[in-house]
Amino acid sequence: MNTISLNGQWELYYLSQKDSEIVHPDQLCNGQADRMTAQVPGNVELDLWNAGLIKDPYVGSHIKDLEPFELYEWWYVRDFDTPAKPGRTELIFHGVDCIATYWLNGKEIGRSDNMLIAHAFDVTESLQASGSNRLVVRLQSSIYAAMRQEYDPSMWAMDYNWSQLWIRKAAHGFGWDITPRAVSAGLWRDVELVVHDEVEIRTPYFYTKRIDRHGAWIGIQYNLQADPALFREMTLRFVGTCGESRFERQCRVNFSSGNLDFHVDGAKLWWPRGYGEANLYEIRTQLLHGDVVLAERKDSFGIRTVELVRSEWTSTDTKGEFLFKINGEPVFCKGSNWVPADMFHSKDKARIPRILDLFAEMNCNMVRVWGGGVYEDHDFFERCDREGFMVWQDFAFACALYPQTEKFYEKVREEARFIVRKLRNHPSLILWCGDNEIDMFSFNRQIDPGTNKISREVLPSAIQQCDPYRPYLASSPYYSEEVWERRNAALAPEDHLWGSRDYYKSKYYTESNMHFVSEIGYHGCPNVESIVKFIDEENRWPWRGNPQWALHGSDPMGLDGCWSYRTELMANQVKEMFGEVPDTLEEFAIASQISQAEAKKFFVEMTRLKKWRRTGVIWWNMIDGWPQFSDAVVDYYFSKKLAFSYLRRVHQDVCIMIDEPSDWHVRAVLSNDTFEAKRGSYKIWDADTGRTLLEGHFVATVNGNVDLGRIRISHSDQKMFFIEWTMDGTTCYNHYLLGFPGFSLERYKGWMNQLSLLENGVQV
Structure with a gap:
């Protein structure tokens, strides 16, 4: 072409x-x-x-x-x-x-x-x-x-x-x-x-049928533009290479379309980040008439299978499931929701590479593309393919009950077929999801979510037609017939944990039944250097009754809108943690960032500590699409909040965490999200006294958790424990905040500075 x-x-x-x-x-x-x-x-x-x-x-x-x-x-x-x-x-x-x-x-x-x-x-x-x-x-x-x-x-x-x-x-x-x-x-x-050329090889469809101990069975469906008079005289040649692995297959062309299934011996598999290499085959396809090459093209393809193992409902008394398996192996998911890269989408292309750098730095292995935005282009997915990011792709429906008419269904069919055909060759794409929260909104309006033909009939039929080797989930969260019949949304095995957004260690978060957290967040102020860029000087302080804070909250209606409570929510979360709300912008911003950082770190830890009862967490969200006060851990100007560094620590493949108190003790737990039995040493000590509380050597269980020991505590204490472990010549850090709020902001800032010095190689 x-x-x-x-x-x-x-x-x-x-x-x-x-x-x-x-x-x-x-x-x-x-x-x-x-x-x-x-x-x-x-x-x-x-x-x-x-x-x-x-x-x-x-x-x-x-x-x-x-x-x-x-x-x-x-x-x-x-x-x-x-x-x-x-x-x-x-x-x-x-x-x-x-x-x-x-x-x-x-x-x-x-x-x-x-x-x-x-x-x-x-x-x-x-x-x-x-x-x-x-x-x-x-x-x-x-x-x-x-x-x-x-x-x-x-x-x-x-x-x-x-x-x-x-x-x-x-x-x-x-x-x-x-x-x-x-x-x-x-x-x-x-x-x-x-x-267009007179003869063309249109985009083939590559798929993995199954993995076995000798390699993998894959398939290729092809579509050609060629002179039918040459059918049965032409051949198609496929040559795939990935490092030292190579395969070659040929077939006679009997028609403009067809497919070829074959075994790749010793196939190099595509794995998510942390679990192996994101291997990609370059596939060169040639259409030949005799020895003459009439057309050729190059594509990339990752050999992998994906399975979503899930139950229709769950509870504390039932063994429910929501688990992703890649190449037959369970994978623990850690990542962030992908929201619009910019409020004006023509700017997306320039921002996306830098945003994906943040996902790589954070060591995410999953990206959930939220349904209120756009479908990202090939450059986004190609980067995810290379990085080993698993992409959960919502269809573009969110937080509304859409038309249930044949006229609208036909619009959706056209859109779904186009998008599925466009993106289906990317190995990073592991799930099609019908929408964001529409089952939930339907449930809340006392309408059976199962009557939504868009998510129950139109979209799954398009996927079955165009991409039958990839799983589909009707909605996130999905409310099955059993959930609807019992009128109990808490039975959903995968859920969005928002609630009242009060204290981040409340029972709402800690005692949820779900297995997979696909949305969860906590507000945090941007850095003051960023706030002065988007809030006019006369509106920077105080926050209360401030129309620009509400507008950048983001409430489309300002102080009269349904989201204008967000600023006060942020202040209430600060008060919950520190017992008071600072009266200067600088102190408010840092207090808010500490509150957000501790909350989001805790959300990831409470999920990892319950591995495999819980199988993944996708927090909300990495970065803003315009300058605002939000749950994002990086603001629109790419300035990182404190939560970014806290989350980066607990996103490490191997991480030591401390569980909440029970029986006068806390547990130290090592979580390993790899297929390797890692070895190393660790030490946990009191940040104030320097007294060692627990130390030793460890062997990390493959893709599992192991208890390292218990530390005696008192519920009346307010302390910070520092955690250090060394493995493969690298030293890593985490911390644990013990006690009930309110904490002293000044004391906390001292702990925070000590931890920063430790990570920079300064002994404290």
């Missing part, structure tokens, strides 16, 4: 849709619309900002200035030359937000209404024979489009974003607690012209 980029500078005309009389590109120069230069990929708000027509939407209250533009229409215009190479030519828009009509040389060539998938148009007959062509894209208001739909009692959304229900664009843009309301528009991913 010959690919020609149409990215770069376009003309952009814009006007209020209500007042618009423009229905065809020929009318653009009648003086009714304003005009400016736009960048593609881009979002119209960024173009307005670059043109000096709006103020920085990331700062202060300027995001509210964008609301009138929700009702505008936008006309993108670009001229390009006809490709010199002849052939079937497609115009491909990889991301269009959202209600679009397309013209080429004055003729309408198509329409689309889905931001989340690519749109391709055959323009072979629409191009000029030579010379220049004019391409025009009209984007109309998503709000007006939503108003033309019908809304039934079976549907539901949060007060400020009912307009999301029918419109297939990233739900968070209509207003969420993690991003502001920014109902954007734009050509947010690449635009390109593709001239």
